[in-house]
Amino acid sequence: MRSSDYTPLYRTTVGFDRLFDMLEKSVRSDWPPYNIEKTGENDYRITMAIAGFALDEVELMQNGPELSVVGQRKPDQENREVLHRGLATGNFKQVFKLADHVKVKAAxxxxxxxxxxxxxxxxxxxxxxxxxxxxxxKAVSLEQPGKKQLIDSDAEPQREVA
Known part of the structure; x- marks a missing residue:
């Protein structure tokens, strides 16, 4: 699924088709792939495939009803030449909308x-x-420490109970 349609720009430009293809591939809402499971009556699990990311390169943050998962790779320290790049190595940010009262239990x-x-x-x-x-x-009120007052709608003024 694409988030932007570059078709009108293809008609008015010549030779930029490779640039537009790169833009389309860089905006991927489906990467990294993930599953959402219901594991109990009030329990859920999100499983994301983030092969190659270390613990210190992934951050989870819950801000109200949003759970953000951000992956930022550290620069490669080794000086090597990659002849074919088939593994996904880009950074990502995935945001999940959570229902009311849903909290992260573990990761x-x-x-x-x-x-x-x-x-x-x-x-x-x-x-x-x-x-x-x-x-x-009948409602119980704790106005004074150590003393309780019963409030009854049909009774006379409030009476104290020890």
């Missing part, structure tokens, strides 16, 4: 595969709760 890099384990942790106050019908609702 591992093993055998060229980056595995990011995610878990959805809904706060207790946002979980559904059952309310009994026909019961009176």
């Amino acid at each position: 591992n890099l093993e055998n060229g595969l980056l595995s990011v384990d995610l878990v959805r942790e809904v706060p207790e106050e946002l979980k559904p709760r059952r309310i009994e019908i026909g019961s009176e609702a």
